Amino acid sequence: MGYFLQQTINGLTLGAIYGLVALGYTMVYGIVGMINFAHGEIYMIGAFISLIAFTALGLVGITWVPLAILLVLVIAVLFTAVYGWAVERIAYRPLRRSFRLAPLISAIGMSIFLQNYVQVLQGARTRSLPQMLSGGFTLWETEGFSVQVTFIQICIVILTFCLMGLLYHAVEKTRFGRSQRACEQDMEMAGMTGINVSRTISITFMVGAALAAAAGLMTTLYYGSVDFFIGFLAGVKAFTAAVLGGIGSIPGAMVGGLFIGLVEAYWGGYVSGAYKDVSVFAVLILVLTIRPTGLFGRPHMEKV
Amino acid sequence: MKIQRILTVSIVLLALNTSLVQANDVVVGVAGPATGQYAAFYDQIIHGAKAATEVINAAGGVNGNKVVLDIQDDACDPKQAVAVANKFAAQKPAVVIGHFCSSSAIPASEIYADAGIPMIASAASSPTITERGLANVFRTSGRDDLSAVVAYNAIIKQKLGTKIAIINDKSTYGRGLADNVKAGLNAAGVQEVVFDSLTQGEKDFSTLISKLKFANVDLVFFGGYFAEGGLLVRQAREQGLKATFMGGDGMASSEFASIAGAAGDGFLFTFYPDPRNNPKAADIVKKFRDSGYEPEGYTLYTYAAIQAYAKAAEDAKSFDGNKVSKALHSGTFNTVIGEMKFDKKGDPSTEPFIIYTWEGGKYKPLI
Numbered sequence: 001m002g003y004f005l006q007q008t009i010n011g012l013t014l015g016a017i018y019g020l021v022a023l024g025y026t027m028v029y030g031i032v033g034m035i036n037f038a039h040g041e042i043y044m045i046g047a048f049i050s051l052i053a054f055t056a057l058g059l060v061g062i063t064w065v066p067l068a069i070l071l072v073l074v075i076a077v078l079f080t081a082v083y084g085w086a087v088e089r090i091a092y093r094p095l096r097r098s099f100r101l102a103p104l105i106s107a108i109g110m111s112i113f114l115q116n117y118v119q120v121l122q123g124a125r126t127r128s129l130p131q132m133l134s135g136g137f138t139l140w141e142t143e144g145f146s147v148q149v150t151f152i153q154i155c156i157v158i159l160t161f162c163l164m165g166l167l168y169h170a171v172e173k174t175r176f177g178r179s180q181r182a183c184e185q186d187m188e189m190a191g192m193t194g195i196n197v198s199r200t201i202s203i204t205f206m207v208g209a210a211l212a213a214a215a216g217l218m219t220t221l222y223y224g225s226v227d228f229f230i231g232f233l234a235g236v237k238a239f240t241a242a243v244l245g246g247i248g249s250i251p252g253a254m255v256g257g258l259f260i261g262l263v264e265a266y267w268g269g270y271v272s273g274a275y276k277d278v279s280v281f282a283v284l285i286l287v288l289t290i291r292p293t294g295l296f297g298r299p300h301m302e303k304v
Numbered sequence: 305m306k307i308q309r310i311l312t313v314s315i316v317l318l319a320l321n322t323s324l325v326q327a328n329d330v331v332v333g334v335a336g337p338a339t340g341q342y343a344a345f346y347d348q349i350i351h352g353a354k355a356a357t358e359v360i361n362a363a364g365g366v367n368g369n370k371v372v373l374d375i376q377d378d379a380c381d382p383k384q385a386v387a388v389a390n391k392f393a394a395q396k397p398a399v400v401i402g403h404f405c406s407s408s409a410i411p412a413s414e415i416y417a418d419a420g421i422p423m424i425a426s427a428a429s430s431p432t433i434t435e436r437g438l439a440n441v442f443r444t445s446g447r448d449d450l451s452a453v454v455a456y457n458a459i460i461k462q463k464l465g466t467k468i469a470i471i472n473d474k475s476t477y478g479r480g481l482a483d484n485v486k487a488g489l490n491a492a493g494v495q496e497v498v499f500d501s502l503t504q505g506e507k508d509f510s511t512l513i514s515k516l517k518f519a520n521v522d523l524v525f526f527g528g529y530f531a532e533g534g535l536l537v538r539q540a541r542e543q544g545l546k547a548t549f550m551g552g553d554g555m556a557s558s559e560f561a562s563i564a565g566a567a568g569d570g571f572l573f574t575f576y577p578d579p580r581n582n583p584k585a586a587d588i589v590k591k592f593r594d595s596g597y598e599p600e601g602y603t604l605y606t607y608a609a610i611q612a613y614a615k616a617a618e619d620a621k622s623f624d625g626n627k628v629s630k631a632l633h634s635g636t637f638n639t640v641i642g643e644m645k646f647d648k649k650g651d652p653s654t655e656p657f658i659i660y661t662w663e664g665g666k667y668k669p670l671i
Contacts, residue, residue: 010510268511
């Protein structure tokens with residue numbers, strides 16, 4: 001029982017990170033109907049910026065952890081949002097009137113570009129950060145196995161909840177949220193009613209990037225190690241999570257992320273660590289064959 | 305029009321002539337991961353190669369010819385390694401030092417065998433490299449099966465643990481090492497409680513660590529490289545797993561210390577006897593340190609590979625690949641890692657591995 005609980009904690013923490021990245025995929029798909037394949041790289045850039053910011057703050061002398069985390073969060077969100085905006089402007093906006101496949105290919109190209117961009121600027125090696133926040137506490141002691149929760153894991157879960165709350169508030173209650181929901185439903189009509197569609201799309205990309213930056217910050221804190229290639233696998237798994245939850249649905253992305261994290265943890269913990277990634281992609285195949293609209297998605301209906 | 309024609313022809317001729325290698329230079333190819341996670345190791349190799357080249361050129365070169373290095377990147381990827389090998393096969397360097405990763409060295413060596421180019425590996429440790437009967441393959445590094453022997457002997461004799469977990473990273477090197485350790489332990493009657501693997505490039509091992517904790521493991525043998533090994537031990541200490549960790553020579557990089565931090569202390573690993581402690585190597589080591597570089601890891605093994613090649617080429621009085629390979633098989637070489645010969649398979653006669661432990665960011669032999 002204790003072991004199951006421990007793997008659940010591991011899975012939820014992992015899932016929180018996937019969920020935040022999945023939100024970016026789902027929001028972009030909801031509004032422009034395309035998969036932003038470069039989103040995994042945005043997450044990787046967020047992780048790098050967090051690493052650099054932590055190191056810089058350390059040099060300046062700010063070492064009190066909660067303050068450092070907050071400052072780094074702000075810095076990472078700001079810079080990564082700029083990257084998100086830039087990616088949209090350079091790679092997607094010019095292709096908005098083009099055929100369906102064009103922005104998709106452009107996205108893949110952007111992903112390769114960003115990977116190599118970081119590789120050239122930051123070097124190909126793994127960058128690491130000394131442990132910022134260590135220690136935790138024992139949740140439960142049973143049969144010789146103690147269930148541990150580290151402070152970082154708690155931090156991650158709390159931060160994810162706060163960001164989800166902020167996002168929910170933004171989408172439901174603010175003007176941007178209303179414009180975004182309108183554009184999701186019908187972009188042309190929304191444009192005709194006076195909504196600045198281009199600006200809404202840009203802001204959606206930036207919000208997605210901001211959430212990915214938060215996920216990147218958590219990765220830097222939790223694992224302390226980043227390299228230019230982490231965006232690829234995390235991006236694909238987060239995409240799986242978004243599809244599982246129903247692409248286009250915001251609660252779906254978060255639930256999908258947590259689900260994928262748990263699948264990985266349980267499979268790795270009970271069956272075999274060797275095929276952990278295979279289990280995640282098997283879920284993707286199952287979802288696409290059995291219920292392509294995902295858990296929370298609605299089937300796309302054309303009203304004639 | 306005529307002037308344009310003349311200009312174009314002159315530019316083309318100039319371009320064809322901008323090769324920096326003169327016809328008489330001895331080209332030594334060097335292949336390894338300049339990009340990717342293991343670039344840190346390649347750094348060691350390049351430093352060793354450059355230093356050896358400088359010293360040899362200062363003493364008059366090999367058979368009177370200057371040595372020039374041709375450094376290529378195979379990203380520790382077999383496909384890219386084959387591309388590099390084909391490139392070398394066309395350009396015909398006198399010898400290739402490399403490849404770093406066993407998974408790259410194996411396919412590349414076959415291409416070199418066809419092209420008649422000797423290959424001297426200074427780090428690749430898979431036994432398969434020298435087991436295929438290729439006469440042009442040599443190494444100054446040790447083999448994983450010997451590394452595994454030292455590892456499991458130490459585990460049994462020094463009673464390093466009772467509940468043992470063997471983890472590998474699914475690479476040719478890691479899997480090979482883990483399998484050999486498992487075979488050795490099982491043959492001695494010791495059964496491991498967990499045999500599992502992880503994926504290279506992954507960061508989250510919390511699931512695996514919880515599994516090890518649940519099985520009450522007190523010794524974890526990890527066949528893999530420092531990037532994953534460092535993260536593994538770091539996450540283990542965070543979760544409260546107090547087991548001793550042990551690995552192979554993939555841990556022998558100072559980057560391990562920066563990834564694992566204080567959690568890396570006490571991580572045991574097998575590695576070649578440190579050539580820096582060899583009194584005969586003292587002045588070469590001093591030269592490195594004076595230039596600001598610490599010749600750790602494979603640096604001096606690469607240095608030795610080039611020394612051996614230079615002597616073999618002088619013994620054979622030629623640069624023909626087959627003649628030099630014969631000279632490498634039959635000669636005795638006084639290198640920075642000691643006096644050595646190559647056996648029939650191409651393996652070195654130098655002492656195999658010993659056990660080191662990481663402590664405070666440096667490694668030292670475990671007595």
